[in-house]
Amino acid sequence: MKRYVYSFNEGNRSMKELLGGKGANLAEMTKLGLPVPPGFTISTEACHLFYDENKTITEGLIQEIKKAMAEVEITLEKKFGSKENPLLVSVRSGAPVSMPGMMDTILNLGLNDETVLALAEETDNERFAYDCYRRFIQMFSDVVLDIPHYNFERALQRAKEIAGVTEDTMLDAAMLKDLVEEYKKIVRKSGGKSFPQDPYEQLLLAIKAVFESWNNPRAQIYRNINKIPSHYGTAVNVQSMVFGNKGDDSGTGVLFTRNPSTGENVLFGEYLMNAQGEDVVAGIRTPQPIAKLNTHMPEIYEEILKLCNTLENHHRDVQDIEFTIEKGRLFVLQTRSGKRTSKAAVKFAVDLVEEGLLTKEEALLKVDAYQLDKLLHRTISNEGNIEAIAQGLPASPGAATGKIIFDADEVEQMGKKGEKVLLVRPETTPDDIHGMVEAQGVLTTKGGMTSHAAVVARGMGKPCVCGCDSLDIDLEEQTLKIGNRVFNKGDVLTIDGSNGNVIIGEVELVEPELNNDVLTVLKWADETRDLAVRTNADTPQDAQKAREFGAEGIGLCRTEHMFMEPDRLPIVQKMILAETLADRKKQLDKLLPIQQNDFYGILKAMAGLPVTIRLLDPPLHEFLPDVAELAIELALLKEEAQLSNPDIQKREDLLRRVKALQESNPMLGHRGCRLAIVYPEIYEMQVHAIFGAVIQLINEGVEVLPEIMIPLVGEAKELEILKDMVNRIAEEYKEKSNKELKYMVGTMIELPRACVTADKIAEHAEFFSFGTNDLTQTTLGFSRDDAEGKFLPSYIQQKIYQDNPFAVLDREGVGALMDIAVSKGRKTRENLKIGICGEHGGEPSSIEFFHNLGLGYVSCSPYRVPIARLAAAQSSIRNK
Amino acid sequence: MKRYVYSFNEGNRSMKELLGGKGANLAEMTKLGLPVPPGFTISTEACHLFYDENKTITEGLIQEIKKAMAEVEITLEKKFGSKENPLLVSVRSGAPVSMPGMMDTILNLGLNDETVLALAEETDNERFAYDCYRRFIQMFSDVVLDIPHYNFERALQRAKEIAGVTEDTMLDAAMLKDLVEEYKKIVRKSGGKSFPQDPYEQLLLAIKAVFESWNNPRAQIYRNINKIPSHYGTAVNVQSMVFGNKGDDSGTGVLFTRNPSTGENVLFGEYLMNAQGEDVVAGIRTPQPIAKLNTHMPEIYEEILKLCNTLENHHRDVQDIEFTIEKGRLFVLQTRSGKRTSKAAVKFAVDLVEEGLLTKEEALLKVDAYQLDKLLHRTISNEGNIEAIAQGLPASPGAATGKIIFDADEVEQMGKKGEKVLLVRPETTPDDIHGMVEAQGVLTTKGGMTSHAAVVARGMGKPCVCGCDSLDIDLEEQTLKIGNRVFNKGDVLTIDGSNGNVIIGEVELVEPELNNDVLTVLKWADETRDLAVRTNADTPQDAQKAREFGAEGIGLCRTEHMFMEPDRLPIVQKMILAETLADRKKQLDKLLPIQQNDFYGILKAMAGLPVTIRLLDPPLHEFLPDVAELAIELALLKEEAQLSNPDIQKREDLLRRVKALQESNPMLGHRGCRLAIVYPEIYEMQVHAIFGAVIQLINEGVEVLPEIMIPLVGEAKELEILKDMVNRIAEEYKEKSNKELKYMVGTMIELPRACVTADKIAEHAEFFSFGTNDLTQTTLGFSRDDAEGKFLPSYIQQKIYQDNPFAVLDREGVGALMDIAVSKGRKTRENLKIGICGEHGGEPSSIEFFHNLGLGYVSCSPYRVPIARLAAAQSSIRNK
Numbered sequence A, B: 001m002k003r004y005v006y007s008f009n010e011g012n013r014s015m016k017e018l019l020g021g022k023g024a025n026l027a028e029m030t031k032l033g034l035p036v037p038p039g040f041t042i043s044t045e046a047c048h049l050f051y052d053e054n055k056t057i058t059e060g061l062i063q064e065i066k067k068a069m070a071e072v073e074i075t076l077e078k079k080f081g082s083k084e085n086p087l088l089v090s091v092r093s094g095a096p097v098s099m100p101g102m103m104d105t106i107l108n109l110g111l112n113d114e115t116v117l118a119l120a121e122e123t124d125n126e127r128f129a130y131d132c133y134r135r136f137i138q139m140f141s142d143v144v145l146d147i148p149h150y151n152f153e154r155a156l157q158r159a160k161e162i163a164g165v166t167e168d169t170m171l172d173a174a175m176l177k178d179l180v181e182e183y184k185k186i187v188r189k190s191g192g193k194s195f196p197q198d199p200y201e202q203l204l205l206a207i208k209a210v211f212e213s214w215n216n217p218r219a220q221i222y223r224n225i226n227k228i229p230s231h232y233g234t235a236v237n238v239q240s241m242v243f244g245n246k247g248d249d250s251g252t253g254v255l256f257t258r259n260p261s262t263g264e265n266v267l268f269g270e271y272l273m274n275a276q277g278e279d280v281v282a283g284i285r286t287p288q289p290i291a292k293l294n295t296h297m298p299e300i301y302e303e304i305l306k307l308c309n310t311l312e313n314h315h316r317d318v319q320d321i322e323f324t325i326e327k328g329r330l331f332v333l334q335t336r337s338g339k340r341t342s343k344a345a346v347k348f349a350v351d352l353v354e355e356g357l358l359t360k361e362e363a364l365l366k367v368d369a370y371q372l373d374k375l376l377h378r379t380i381s382n383e384g385n386i387e388a389i390a391q392g393l394p395a396s397p398g399a400a401t402g403k404i405i406f407d408a409d410e411v412e413q414m415g416k417k418g419e420k421v422l423l424v425r426p427e428t429t430p431d432d433i434h435g436m437v438e439a440q441g442v443l444t445t446k447g448g449m450t451s452h453a454a455v456v457a458r459g460m461g462k463p464c465v466c467g468c469d470s471l472d473i474d475l476e477e478q479t480l481k482i483g484n485r486v487f488n489k490g491d492v493l494t495i496d497g498s499n500g501n502v503i504i505g506e507v508e509l510v511e512p513e514l515n516n517d518v519l520t521v522l523k524w525a526d527e528t529r530d531l532a533v534r535t536n537a538d539t540p541q542d543a544q545k546a547r548e549f550g551a552e553g554i555g556l557c558r559t560e561h562m563f564m565e566p567d568r569l570p571i572v573q574k575m576i577l578a579e580t581l582a583d584r585k586k587q588l589d590k591l592l593p594i595q596q597n598d599f600y601g602i603l604k605a606m607a608g609l610p611v612t613i614r615l616l617d618p619p620l621h622e623f624l625p626d627v628a629e630l631a632i633e634l635a636l637l638k639e640e641a642q643l644s645n646p647d648i649q650k651r652e653d654l655l656r657r658v659k660a661l662q663e664s665n666p667m668l669g670h671r672g673c674r675l676a677i678v679y680p681e682i683y684e685m686q687v688h689a690i691f692g693a694v695i696q697l698i699n700e701g702v703e704v705l706p707e708i709m710i711p712l713v714g715e716a717k718e719l720e721i722l723k724d725m726v727n728r729i730a731e732e733y734k735e736k737s738n739k740e741l742k743y744m745v746g747t748m749i750e751l752p753r754a755c756v757t758a759d760k761i762a763e764h765a766e767f768f769s770f771g772t773n774d775l776t777q778t779t780l781g782f783s784r785d786d787a788e789g790k791f792l793p794s795y796i797q798q799k800i801y802q803d804n805p806f807a808v809l810d811r812e813g814v815g816a817l818m819d820i821a822v823s824k825g826r827k828t829r830e831n832l833k834i835g836i837c838g839e840h841g842g843e844p845s846s847i848e849f850f851h852n853l854g855l856g857y858v859s860c861s862p863y864r865v866p867i868a869r870l871a872a873a874q875s876s877i878r879n880k
Helices: A013-031 A044-052 A059-076 A115-123 A126-143 A149-163 A173-191 A199-213 A217-226 A277-282 A290-296 A298-315 A342-354 A360-366 A369-376 A408-416 A430-438 A452-460 A516-528 A540-548 A560-564 A569-577 A581-605 A627-640 A645-661 A673-678 A680-699 A716-737 A752-756 A772-780 A784-790 A792-797 A811-828 A844-853 A862-878 B013-031 B044-052 B059-076 B115-123 B126-143 B149-163 B173-191 B199-213 B217-226 B277-282 B290-296 B298-315 B342-354 B360-366 B369-376 B408-416 B430-438 B452-460 B516-528 B540-548 B560-564 B569-577 B581-605 B627-640 B645-661 B673-678 B680-699 B716-737 B752-756 B772-780 B784-790 B792-797 B811-828 B844-853 B862-878
Strands: A005-007 A039-042 A089-094 A105-109 A235-240 A251-256 A268-273 A319-326 A329-337 A393-396 A399-405 A421-425 A441-444 A464-466 A471-474 A479-482 A485-488 A492-496 A501-504 A532-536 A554-558 A610-614 A705-710 A744-749 A767-770 A833-836 A857-860 B005-007 B039-042 B089-094 B105-109 B235-240 B251-256 B268-273 B319-326 B329-337 B393-396 B399-405 B421-425 B441-444 B464-466 B471-474 B479-482 B485-488 B492-496 B501-504 B532-536 B554-558 B610-614 B705-710 B744-749 B767-770 B833-836 B857-860
Touching: A005 A013, A005 A059, A013 A039, A013 A044, A013 A089, A013 A235, A013 A329, A039 A059, A044 A199, A044 A235, A059 A199, A059 A235, A089 A199, A105 A126, A105 A199, A115 A126, A126 A149, A126 A173, A126 A199, A149 A173, A199 A235, A251 A290, A268 A290, A268 A319, A290 A298, A298 A319, A298 A329, A342 A360, A342 A369, A342 A516, A360 A516, A360 A862, A369 A862, A393 A452, A399 A408, A399 A441, A408 A421, A408 A430, A421 A430, A430 A452, A441 A452, A441 A492, A452 A464, A452 A560, A464 A492, A516 A862, A532 A540, A532 A862, A540 A581, A540 A862, A554 A857, A560 A569, A560 A581, A569 A581, A569 A645, A581 A610, A581 A680, A627 A645, A627 B627, A673 A680, A673 A716, A673 B792, A680 A705, A680 A716, A705 A716, A705 A767, A716 A744, A744 A752, A744 A811, A752 A772, A752 A811, A752 B772, A752 B811, A767 A811, A772 A784, A772 A811, A772 B752, A772 B772, A784 A792, A792 B673, A811 A833, A811 A844, A811 B752, A844 A862, A857 A862, B005 B013, B005 B059, B013 B039, B013 B044, B013 B089, B013 B235, B013 B329, B039 B059, B044 B199, B044 B235, B059 B199, B059 B235, B089 B199, B105 B126, B105 B199, B115 B126, B126 B149, B126 B173, B126 B199, B149 B173, B199 B235, B251 B290, B268 B290, B290 B298, B298 B319, B298 B329, B342 B360, B342 B369, B342 B516, B360 B516, B360 B862, B369 B862, B393 B452, B399 B408, B399 B441, B408 B421, B408 B430, B421 B430, B430 B452, B441 B452, B441 B492, B452 B464, B452 B560, B464 B492, B516 B862, B532 B540, B532 B862, B540 B581, B540 B862, B554 B857, B560 B569, B560 B581, B569 B581, B569 B645, B581 B610, B581 B680, B627 B645, B673 B680, B673 B716, B680 B705, B680 B716, B705 B716, B705 B767, B716 B744, B744 B752, B744 B811, B752 B772, B752 B811, B767 B811, B772 B784, B772 B811, B784 B792, B811 B833, B811 B844, B844 B862, B857 B862
Parallel strands: A399 A421, A421 A441, A441 A464, A532 A554, A532 A857, A554 A610, A610 A705, A705 A744, A744 A767, A767 A833, A833 A857, B399 B421, B421 B441, B441 B464, B532 B554, B532 B857, B554 B610, B610 B705, B705 B744, B744 B767, B767 B833, B833 B857
Antiparallel strands: A005 A039, A039 A235, A089 A105, A089 A235, A251 A268, A251 A319, A319 A329, A393 A464, A399 A492, A471 A479, A479 A485, A492 A501, B005 B039, B039 B235, B089 B105, B089 B235, B251 B268, B251 B319, B319 B329, B393 B464, B399 B492, B471 B479, B479 B485, B492 B501
């Protein structure tokens, strides 16, 4: 015959599906011989039975429950409902997955007008007994009988007024007795029936309430959102009560087996004598640090130490434990894996390996890769107590405090004097870079995660909050407004680029620390992972930083940022506006030595490691002034006729040419390799600059491994044409220098068409690098800049997408196309080198996906390299 | 032993691969017993042998050639190289596929200093003989000996100067004899050797030259472009010469077996007595119409009639024939399928079926679906002689002539008076529609194939040339400039929307004609095809027109054009700029009855047929004024301080709100169903309008079949949410009216993500309709507006894409994704209705692809419906 009820000494932790998480956990501790108050679990299958039987508890199940209760009675030498030695129990729900929204706990069940007397006698404490009874009636009525809480609160309030006291604890036994009578009247009046006196009636009603709560609306919504199958059902735990408030030899406490904040291997926690959990929460009395228990009750303390040791060894993780001492006897009520700071998590991992409790691989899985970010940036020390006045986009992680300044020059001056300043602008441009360098952080009111400010700040590892559109900057007045509040230049704000928060005033920050524990964990990660980790870096400084963080090469060196440097922009603009090939070449000739020097620096910083250089990608008009501004300027000049005719003509010409370069959808426009198909001379200059630098470095004895990457290829012929060009120029340099040149030519896979024609493209590509930012944009038809500002928040709120697809890879859509590209590419070229250099390259869950897809490397911004190393190792372990 | 040489009486037309097209064709005619001058073909395998043997002609092959020549000698009782009765031959290349760029023809081979005397004697015409010899030397030297043509031209010129004559034909025999001597000197001097006198040496050199020309650069390039395999090789045809210039009983001519222009079943062509083909081309003498030959040489004419009959019956198609009469004897030199006008093609097809020569299916394949377009629009009557002064985009087919007018109001006034006018604008807006209605055609200097002008003109079936950027319109001066030419208002131009040409002055136009032959062909097509054909139509007028053209429903009714009507635009703008839900609803309430009336009209026009209504698709800011213009206006007003402060404030507000709605990539922005996810009230209004109209029509007894289409779905949940909304509103109308409502809810598949998640989307979609315009944009990452103006021409020129992917579906990329979508969609919903409503729906080669993909229908603009019907039938036949 099928069983529905299991004693705690029958189950174990592997039986979560049947007994729920809490039940399995209690059984496991019982099995370990730990002092768990005896009890039993009514299984999830009983929950199914309950619903199958039209929400009734079958007679068979009732018999099983009574049998289990009898065992508890024998163990404790007490009796449920007895007038002499009454057994009291708690009733708790316990689903296979922790799930808020359901009925939680009823304590002291089994009390009635008679057993309360026995309890009073047994404890020699009438007040205690009636207080328990009062609380039980209130709790039971609320969650089982559905009588609103406030009815009881009102009665309690009245009782205190009559007694002339302010605190519950000041009511004496007599008063509490009266209150119990009052409570019972409320039950009769609101529920239409007397408060049930039969303990089994109480128990069955409570069990029914737990089962029913599985399907209450809050629980259903929670399950929907978190994709918890509704067929799981919930178990019910019935456990004998223990009391920490039975006198001075009783108490209750909570502890961590190690310090969850620093990771130090000492007990961490607190306790309170003659108290129940509720009293600790109420905060009337101050709990004692756990160490004090050693002097107070040394034997109990010793027992706790052993208990901690047993549980840590058994679970091989730091535990968060609840215990109660009843009349000098220790009981453990709960244990679970302890929440911890990133720093502690890393220390735990290292210590537990040293102690032989964990293998390195197990330890690696215990560190949350997402949290590792906090160790690499300044963080706000007491985050829980901070209130943000505005929230923008978390564009570049880390916190920064400083005076707000609206002008990059001023930021530079003050920064150089050592003042802490934040650069605050509507949006930044290449003209602001010197200010960004000296600022503590950057705050903009416009622009998305790919805006200039965001990209440059991430590269610098500088905190940045972008697109904070509830802020209003008045550049003339030099003020920043939020609603009715006005901040002046020089006022202090704090920003947190990890969550987008903007905070008033100075806030204490915690310095980042790549301590030895972190380095140890990362070393283990490197030994474990299959995926290589590279970095996205555009300057020798970034490259150097990334190398320190463990990058094994550059996966994306964007050449457009080189074009944007203020000293070059005028040449670049002339090049773009050139109306003849000769004119354009003249400007390109000026850019050649500058670019060559860029590549020289980067290749040198990455000596011995591969460097993927992407040729120019963005639409040319990104380098030009704004059309509307030009038009306004021209219109005003004409109106005022300040200028002579030829001058106006010249400006009109400029406006016409800039206009001609405008595009209605630049993301889908004349960019990437399309530039070079129409103007081959631009890429030719860049390739000359690369090989010029390569020859320089070879002559200096530096090993260089450039990988030239052609962006935005959609058709194999594009790559064929441009690869031929690269090879032709390489030949020239080979001949001229009489050196062997090691290099590769490959492409970014960032268009759906490239994915479905990857077999053809692989005929010409020596490597693929997925550009998942652009691939996400085209696959979903989402312009990132427009989506994040306009409709994506609604999409995430309505759960159409679970995550921002620009942060966490959309596996179902973009991932499906990547899968096609990988198999088609490898069909043509079995050992095709494939990586990914979009922003997803630094996102742990996406990294696992890339690993499973069979990619060879991920590339991410320097400050995310450590995260990627760990995430890659975790993926290798999980998917062995 | 392997053979390499085939006599004309050994082969047939199925042997093209071995004998080349020309050789197989000559053999076929010989087999039919037609009077073909005897000869033989050296096979393509001999060409391979030639290359295998290091470009030499093997001794074995030489023997085979001599043997074949001997047979010809016996037949003709002549001898190759004989001094008495010399056999002369022509040598021609003939690859399996017609291929320009190769060596073509050498005539009169076999002439030398001795045989020329025999020819003179035989013809009793010394001048004729030496003229033949001179031409032979010149032709042979040019193509075989590689001696440049101009050397001989110069000598000829000198000879004429010495003789004091101006025309070649005025040189007498003695002068030509001298010229031959001069020519031989040139050969000796330039080629280093005497002109070969041995006829077999001449022959082998000529054969070698043909083989070598297979691999000359021009031929290679042609093969690359047209994907002709280079392993084909070429054959060589050696054929005995016949002369139409041997006296008054000789002649030459060209004819079509039926009139290629009208299709009439009468011989059509011309001939010239005592002449060679060259003379006809020289145009000195006027050829006679072929009918005259009946009086002139009735027996030959009779023979020709028989010949035509035989060839037409045999090839079951109209033939284009070359013939020569030598001394009263008819020879046929070539026959091929005759080129024809669309009108003739249709008539041929119908006649040949009536005559029992073709089945209906065969006849359907003889009509070029692309050409059918010309029968539906006015065309330029004598297109060959017209020179365009400018070329824009062929935005809407058909030709139009009229006075150029720059203002829509003026166009309307003049048009209503019956004047023929062209509306000429930089670009059109909804404000110009009344002008477009009255104009003969529309010409714009800006905008692409999807610009307002293009889309509206196509819908109206009105000729339109767009984006003609070499034109410069000065609206103040009311002039149109092209380079230095200036046209004033009222000057007459002609445009041809089929090729984008702009032509000066009035040009004779041919009226379109859907005659009985066309209707017959289309009836056959309807009996044959599997694909249904629907139309894209936004107005009752378009719907009516399309029904006349045979549309079986509406596949795409765009509701945004309804929003753009001038009387509604102000309401739409207020709706968009509304800052509260209440405000927006107020404006939507005003739009509801207007939209309901739109749907009423369209559903009524399509009574009994399905109508797919796409809910609002474009980004909202498309309905708003231009930001730059607003900004300039505001700047000027501020400068002049014309307005009081509050007025400026109001305009600043407007500018701010319009700016907030701007997008950096509108194509990937807040549009399609994304509008309704954020602002559900917009689609709700549209759905109310649809069901309101449906109930009205049901009450009138009209059968309506609306299919509500949700655009731009990328994730199944979007569709789920919006389908629920539609169903909810439908329920309301059902209850209110107590009627059964027949309707479907489906989606456009126009994003790559929709393709790869089509299985999930099909859980909610009752139909799919591919939006191949948008799908092409996202798959290729091409913004159509930007691509066509900026880089696509370079791409097509460099053959990166063979065709404009917005005109002809990109099968490799977009097609691959469609394939995925169809199989995934049908996996979920086996009988899923799938169609396509992008512009490719009217393009014949794309239609074949859609048919093979298993789609159920294509939808195209009204004027392309007949083309689609024919193309669909052709696909069904070809892919049986």
